[in-house]
Amino acid sequence: MQSNIKIKTKFKCIIGLLDFERHTKQKICLKIKASSNEFLDYAKLCKKAKKFIKKSKFYTLEEAIKKLIAYLKEKFQHIKKIKIQITKLQIIKNTKVSVFFKEKY
Template sequence: MTIHIEDLKFQCIIGILDFERITKQDVIVNLTIDYNNENSFINYADIVQIVKENMIKSEFLLIEDALNSLNLKLIKEYNSIKSIKIKITKPSILPDCVVSVSNHYKSQS
């Protein structure tokens, strides 16, 4: 099975620039989670809550750190996950484009 969470939008502190450390900005998170559903299911509402809480609480400097943290948190919480693709977008950081960083993680289990 595959869960798709698209365009999850909220505000948090993320970035290395001075103004990014004091002013929350919009972020958009997209996830694709492949999982084994033989013995369980994954509640997508719980995934949304985990993502938002982790990013808001952690105030990451780098998007890359946020990606890695989300991956570790989700695979620790759900051992049925086979792979996760996460994309984090900062839609308003530059005036002439939208910036995103993404990664695809495969579970070691």
């Protein structure tokens, strides 16, 4: 069974290098696209990804993405392809800052 999912969720977390970013949660948008030859439980994947990011309090978006990919690959070993994008929605007035990363296994 081929499984392709797309998830888009918004939530607040600690992420960033600056002093205020280490103490004040900011709103981000997390997008995940993943595919597998087996069933992917999108609700479980989304819940685990959000919990991981909130708990980890990353310094950079790049670090968050790379560690999130490794974490999801460990939890969902049948994932064959994954793309993650994290966007800071309110860090700069009238601007959205995003980083994305994709990987094939």
